[in-house]
Amino acid sequence: MSVSELELTEFRAEVSAWMHENNPKDPGFLLPQTFMEVGDERQLEFLREWQHKVWAAGYLGMAWPEAYGGRGADPAFQTIADQEMRRHAVPISFNIIGLGWAGPLINDIGTTEEKEKYLKRILTAEDVWCQGFSEPENGSDLGNAQTRAVRDGDEYVINGQKIWTTMGNFAQYMILLARTNPDTPRKYDGLSFFLSPMNIAGVETRPIRKLTGEYGFTETFFTDARIPANCLMGEEGQGWKIAMQTLQYERGAEAGAAGGQMMVRVTVEDMINELQGVSRDEAAVLEDPLLRDELVRAVMEEKSQILGVRRGAIPGLSSDYPGSLLLSGKLRMSESTRRMRQLAIKLQGAEGALYVGDEEARQGGFWQRAYLNSFSATIGGGTSQVQTNIVAEHVLGLPK
Amino acid sequence: MIIGNTTLTLTEEQGMLMDVAREFCRDKSPVSAVREQLDTELGYDAGVWKEMIALGWTGIALPEHCGGSGLGVSALVPVFEAMGRALLGTPLLTTSLAAQLVMRAAGAAQESVLADIASGKIATLALTEDADWGREHFAVSLDKNGTLSGMKRFVPDAAVAELFVVPVQREGELVIALVGASQLPDGAIRPNTLIDETKRAANVDFTGVRVDENSLISGEQVANAINDTRLIGALLVAAEATGSAGACLDTIVEYLKTRKQFGKLIGSYQALKHPTVDILIDTDSSRSFIYHAATVVGDETLDRDGEIACRMAKAQATDTLLQAGDRAIQFHGGMGFTYECNAQLYLRRAQWSQQQFGDAQHHRTRLAKLLLG
Numbered sequence A: 001m002s003v004s005e006l007e008l009t010e011f012r013a014e015v016s017a018w019m020h021e022n023n024p025k026d027p028g029f030l031l032p033q034t035f036m037e038v039g040d041e042r043q044l045e046f047l048r049e050w051q052h053k054v055w056a057a058g059y060l061g062m063a064w065p066e067a068y069g070g071r072g073a074d075p076a077f078q079t080i081a082d083q084e085m086r087r088h089a090v091p092i093s094f095n096i097i098g099l100g101w102a103g104p105l106i107n108d109i110g111t112t113e114e115k116e117k118y119l120k121r122i123l124t125a126e127d128v129w130c131q132g133f134s135e136p137e138n139g140s141d142l143g144n145a146q147t148r149a150v151r152d153g154d155e156y157v158i159n160g161q162k163i164w165t166t167m168g169n170f171a172q173y174m175i176l177l178a179r180t181n182p183d184t185p186r187k188y189d190g191l192s193f194f195l196s197p198m199n200i201a202g203v204e205t206r207p208i209r210k211l212t213g214e215y216g217f218t219e220t221f222f223t224d225a226r227i228p229a230n231c232l233m234g235e236e237g238q239g240w241k242i243a244m245q246t247l248q249y250e251r252g253a254e255a256g257a258a259g260g261q262m263m264v265r266v267t268v269e270d271m272i273n274e275l276q277g278v279s280r281d282e283a284a285v286l287e288d289p290l291l292r293d294e295l296v297r298a299v300m301e302e303k304s305q306i307l308g309v310r311r312g313a314i315p316g317l318s319s320d321y322p323g324s325l326l327l328s329g330k331l332r333m334s335e336s337t338r339r340m341r342q343l344a345i346k347l348q349g350a351e352g353a354l355y356v357g358d359e360e361a362r363q364g365g366f367w368q369r370a371y372l373n374s375f376s377a378t379i380g381g382g383t384s385q386v387q388t389n390i391v392a393e394h395v396l397g398l399p400k
Numbered sequence B: 001m002i003i004g005n006t007t008l009t010l011t012e013e014q015g016m017l018m019d020v021a022r023e024f025c026r027d028k029s030p031v032s033a034v035r036e037q038l039d040t041e042l043g044y045d046a047g048v049w050k051e052m053i054a055l056g057w058t059g060i061a062l063p064e065h066c067g068g069s070g071l072g073v074s075a076l077v078p079v080f081e082a083m084g085r086a087l088l089g090t091p092l093l094t095t096s097l098a099a100q101l102v103m104r105a106a107g108a109a110q111e112s113v114l115a116d117i118a119s120g121k122i123a124t125l126a127l128t129e130d131a132d133w134g135r136e137h138f139a140v141s142l143d144k145n146g147t148l149s150g151m152k153r154f155v156p157d158a159a160v161a162e163l164f165v166v167p168v169q170r171e172g173e174l175v176i177a178l179v180g181a182s183q184l185p186d187g188a189i190r191p192n193t194l195i196d197e198t199k200r201a202a203n204v205d206f207t208g209v210r211v212d213e214n215s216l217i218s219g220e221q222v223a224n225a226i227n228d229t230r231l232i233g234a235l236l237v238a239a240e241a242t243g244s245a246g247a248c249l250d251t252i253v254e255y256l257k258t259r260k261q262f263g264k265l266i267g268s269y270q271a272l273k274h275p276t277v278d279i280l281i282d283t284d285s286s287r288s289f290i291y292h293a294a295t296v297v298g299d300e301t302l303d304r305d306g307e308i309a310c311r312m313a314k315a316q317a318t319d320t321l322l323q324a325g326d327r328a329i330q331f332h333g334g335m336g337f338t339y340e341c342n343a344q345l346y347l348r349r350a351q352w353s354q355q356q357f358g359d360a361q362h363h364r365t366r367l368a369k370l371l372l373g
Helices: A004-021 A041-056 A075-087 A094-108 A112-123 A239-251 A266-274 A289-312 A326-348 A348-351 A360-381 A382-393 B012-028 B031-037 B046-052 B073-085 B092-118 B223-260 B271-296 B306-332 B343-354 B360-372
Strands: A129-132 A148-152 A155-166 A173-179 A192-197 A203-208 A217-228 B123-125 B151-156 B163-170 B175-180 B189-191 B201-205
Touching: A004 A075, A094 A173, A094 A239, A094 A382, A094 B271, A129 A155, A148 B201, A155 A173, A155 A203, A173 A203, A173 A239, A192 A217, A192 A239, A217 B360, A266 A289, A266 A326, A266 A360, A289 A326, A289 B271, A289 B306, A289 B360, A326 A360, A326 A382, A326 B271, A348 B360, A382 B271, B012 B046, B012 B073, B073 B271, B092 B123, B092 B163, B092 B175, B092 B223, B123 B151, B123 B189, B175 B223, B223 B271, B271 B306, B306 B360
Parallel strands: A129 A173, A148 A173, B123 B163
Antiparallel strands: A148 A155, A155 A217, A173 A192, A203 A217, B151 B201, B163 B175, B189 B201
16 A cells, blocks of 8 residues: 555644644643553543544544454554644543554454454443553563463463553453463463453452552452453463564554554653743753753753654664664663653752642642653563663673 | 754765775774774874775765765765774874865865865864863964964874864954965974874964965855864764764673673673663764764754754763773773773773863753753
């Protein structure tokens, strides 16, 4: 399928106009900045309605098959729609485990039955999906997951505990990594992958209160929970391979994801625009030479991320330590975001001590909350320290 | 938009030059060859320099009608990155910058000078007078009779330069004097002892040298040309530093993969592993910045995007190389403290690179003004 530049340009104008027109007004309560912060029913219903509206307008799942709620369009259209969502800073597409992980996986390797059952309801947000990978004792060491799945007739019996289940208390389904064989020589080979229902006996979720004071994750307990045997994806023992496959969809619509934005992007420019009015030593904060240096460093970090993406797409410029830009992407992005938000609090002077709930807090405590939340990215999906090990071992070839 | 221009492309010519330059530098400048030159007067292999001229590298960024390739500064970036990777000296850097200044300030009026440089004449840029990179008013001056007085310091490759391109003050006006080596009195050149033993520089006293009108470049474009040449100097040094940082990283990684302590390869210790990844990430940033700058800097007067790009490239690349060189010494342990260990070559290059055309702090201060007002 080839798409002309003209079609894409016209489409961008169309979607941009729609986002501008339909970007919801401030609902009067704090909206999640990322999909990991959906804490209450009010936020959930608001975001569900928004996602449904975006889908109904035709701007979500554009590259997925028409038979399953998509539009069968070239992924380039969805990429543009995603860019415009970011640009217009519309609310997040909260059902991201469905849109960006489970959905594309089912679309790629699922059976026809699975596609019919799940895909459209992911797009419409009728079904919320969550992910059951991490366990209390196996956070970064995912391959060691111990939650058991034992075959019993046409069912599997699940026992164990998952943690950091995003929206676990709202989800209808979970992509579940569980151990079907505890005796394999390689721990990875004993894992299997399930599309597992949440609203069944033996599954209990307990919301976790985050450092921000809000909710968004649960612990999920499985106690003799029985799920149909056909919830298994692929074969027993392929769990690790399939779990790794879900990670590739993070690259967006071109890689198969339905699209949408998982977080509201906050730039250094936003920070500077919002906080430049603060006074320090009876002058504008932007006149402080040391803070100026920190701000320049922050701008350079952000610019370097953008340039890195450009350079990574040019083979001739990414041949030294291949994979470096790709594998270090999450590490760089999450750490630089964390540093930037820390700086945003510093820029506020004495008001940096205020928090969400204080009516005098700048932007309702936006930056304070954003800083505390930034650790979800430096810890979740493999801590920065583990990410650093991965880069060291897989890119530089350093020993374990 | 504070982030501004983010274009980054690689032309076919840049790609070809990158391949050729990398292979050439790898062949001609293994570290053993670099070491052989550390205590020679010249500081480089004259035969290799001749080959570089034959490859056309002295004319890459010069117009075709001057015998150059007309590819602009952007095509020099991969060449200097490759040279930095191999720590290959030679007067190419200062010759290229001298040529940029003449081209930008005089254009067609000095075509024969540019043609000579393209065909291999060694030129050098005699710019700096003291510790202040940001100095816009020069103490070296030209009087009414066309006689120079004053000294330029840290003039690269002065001992072998055939032509000195010298920005000076003429009664409140910035002009550029072109001085032939033969015009210098005996003893005018006093070599510096540099921290980087692969580089050569000297103080050059121009006092008493007479400059005729044909060898003077004046006009209101001179100030811009000098500013732009400083920025391009910063970019090319950044390109060199990026290559050196890559090679330094290789040196660290190689040692971490082979050296054992307490019964384990030292690369398995996170105290060494993690800072090494930081160096990789910073080197990646440096490469992105230099090729972005290469994309936005052309033959015309640099615009705001071009200035920001050159300054960011320099700030990033020289800080990165300094950190890489510094950690390379530390991670080599006792070996790292020896002259024999190659880590010192990178650390010395790092300190030299910081001091060319402004260190990282200098450029961040200028960037603050550009970005934050």
